[in-house]
């Protein structure tokens with residue numbers, strides 16, 4: 001961002017993991033539609049900073065596995081931008097964790113980033129969103145395939161199902177000025193190193209969910225505009 005309060009009336013969107021892959025498409029689409037976008041990164045600093053510079057802003061480091069940093073992160077966002085209109089929970093981890101071998105530490109690491117992080121970050125940022133004069137929105141990126149409970153990705157699938165359950169509960173608990181949505185991508189981008197033919201075969205066999213980064217970005221934009229959500233505490 002431009003290191004200044006967004007006093008000119010521009011809305012502010014935070015996109016976790018917004019510097020690369022699907023998150024980068026979301027950040028770019030929101031910037032094109034007039035948001036001041038703050039993409040966060042954990043390790044991909046250069047990519048996030050380059051994208052943020054292209055979009056006219058600044059990327060911020062955020063590690064979702066470290067909730068003790070969220071209050072400071074919220075303060076920084078408030079000081080720099082003064083408002084938060086849209087919070088997009090895009091960041092997640094997707095490690096291969098076959099059930100016979102997964103360790104408790106590997107299990108906990110998935111839940112720390114994919115579930116505990118978004119829940120506690122939402123809690124930390126809610127006061128800033130409640131300040132937004134015209135209401136604010138929180139969008140969770142789920143996974144259309146999570147219900148398959150893939151045995152090699154069980155903690156991931158369960159974390160995404162729990163995240164959607166949290167989104168439904170949040171929609172019921174917050175004032176109507178805060179809208180809550182879930183967007184469910186299908187098979188969009190293979191994890192790095194995933195065999196290409198296997199990915200194409202999986203895609204051919206699966207018709208569910210949104211299948212391109214720009215498709216995910218469009219769904220989030222629609223949600224931000226008050227159209228289409230899976231959970232919402234307001235009429236569309």
Ligand SMILES: NC(=O)c1ccc[n+]([C@@H]2O[C@H](COP(=O)([O-])OP(=O)(O)OC[C@H]3O[C@@H](n4cnc5c(N)ncnc54)[C@H](OP(=O)(O)O)[C@@H]3O)[C@@H](O)[C@H]2O)c1
Nearest residue numbers: 017021022041042043044063064090091092185187188189
């Ligand atoms: N790819 C697909 O086909 C697909 C399908 C269905 C659903 N989804 C969902 O769509 C979203 C984006 O998918 P993707 O494939 O683009 O994701 P990705 O490349 O695997 O990762 C997304 C981002 O998560 C960030 N991240 C990882 N660990 C983090 C941590 N501890 N703290 C903060 N950020 C962290 C990464 O930041 P750094 O790079 O900076 O470390 C990365 O930018 C995810 O929620 C995913 O579950 C994806």
